[in-house]
Amino acid sequence: MTIIAGCDVGSLTSKAVIMQQDKILAVEIIKSKAKPQESANLVLENALTKAGLKLPDVQFIVGTGYGRDHIPFVHKTMSEISCHARGAKWLVPSAKTIIDIGGQDCKVIKLDKTGNVSKFIANDKCASGTGRFLEVMARMMNISIQELGEVSEKSKQPIQFASMCTVWAQADVVKYLNSGFALEDIGAGINMAMANRVSMLVSAIGIETDICMTGGVSKNSGVFVSLERILGHKIKKARKLDPQLAGALGAALIANDQIKGRA
């Protein structure tokens, strides 16, 4: 029985996927701790408990995410780009363009015919276009990120935000709240601003269908639908697994490759 695992320590959440060859045994998502090693230990431990396994049962573990270099138990580290690409390809086999929006960055990855990364682009040192942007805006509106996605579905007249800068948009949210604008229109405006920012990255790299979305923000229906509208293409939903787990899943699949390579 070959057990492999992927551990993705991100800035906001840490994820783990435990697999037995192509079968997923257990998954876990936790809020990241202050220290990456603490997050890694906890998320893997939780996942192992769910699977009824212990650390020595796992033959190969690949680490990824911003905290990858501080995970004590990994056999190999890989960049988030490669892991998300691999995970997304498993979730949506026809994917050619992957939009990954995480807590602190946003990446657009293009795959070649064989599923290898042929090009990627990532945003730089700016919160707009990342999960952090949504988190800040949701906090301003006193709702959860989940609700931020849901409320915008009811909007008939989304507000157009003048700036995609997190600081300026925050000031705008306060202005619109104080002026009595509907919560759903403000929420829809935020999701639209986010989608606009991300669409710039997608345009810079060039769209090739099918498109799929990974990362925590892909679960926000408001951003998802806005992005589809701006890009003029349908985005394929990952149905086999929570798309937030794509990085950890990709890491586990790469771990599987490593084991196969050894055999």
Next chain:
Amino acid sequence: MIDIFLNAARTIEPNAVSEEKQHGKLVVGYTCSYLPAEILHAAHIIPMRLRGIETHSLEIADSYYGPFICTFPKCLLQLASQGSYHFLDGAIISTGCDGMRRLDECWRKAGSDYHGSLPSFFHYFDVPHKRESYAISWFIEEIRKLIQHLKTHFNVKITDDAIRQSIQLYNHGRRLMFELDSLRHTEQVRISGAHAFAVSVAGTILPRELFTEQLALFLNHVKNTNTIMGKNQKRLMVVGSVNDDLELIELIEQCGAIVVSEHLCFGIRNEDDLVNETGDPVAALADRYLSNSACPRMFGYFSERLNLVKEKIQKAHVHGVIMQNIRFCDLHGSENGLMEHALEALGIPCMRIEREYGSLTETGRIKMRIQAFLERIES
């Protein structure tokens, strides 16, 4: 043996320069590779390319420059205003780009706001953006104006013979650098990219006699070393805007690659041609420096630059190209985009990085991109 180069590349006031200063030698800083350093050398002045390393905040510079300006001239202004260039006897500002041109105005103004921050010799050196005959005539005139200013300010002689001797010395250094660079092109590399780059940067800092003497010794050492690098490693080239930051090259190499070639604002690209050692030395300098279209500050020579990069890629057996530019660098920002498109079409993997200058760079994000780029090349 590499220590003298590393010390020069990692500090704005290297030990070797401080020692010369103590013996009464003058030091003049300059901002652009299009300044013929031979002129300063012929005046018995140490020419030193100004660098912004060791900048940890931009509290002063940000109040002179707007927010949408490359951090390199800002770092220079910050260091000047906080007195870090106290050892300079003079500074020469050139039109490398618009941000650097504005350093002339900002530094002059900061000189009145921060006492002692403006060296007594402060010269604006204009450089044409084209190399037609009228541009060369103008450039010759600019060089002669610089010579005159140096003569009157420092009360020094700058004879044609002295310039010729300086040209010979600089050419000798260039030949040694070509030789060192060629040792990176072979399958078995004998010098890391970081060390080779340290030598290039040190060449713009150290007194030229010392640099040439040390480079000859170092070259001999590298040729005879048994240490072989680059086996099973991806061979990368780094191109783009100003970078004198060894840490960037070190970061790339820590990710498992070896940097075998550069085409950067600092480095070997500025040493590509020799200066004619016969005839009018000022005309020879003007001809050589202006014929170098390696920097996108020279308008209309993209194809030449692209061919130059392609030639280097072939020569050094490069697997991938990292294109970096400092944020808000108009010249390299657009040039990198064009070059990426052209090279990718030839099947050469490229990755663009936009970053802040030097120690202001956030290494975590850059490391992730480099790692992902290497994984892309390997897949």
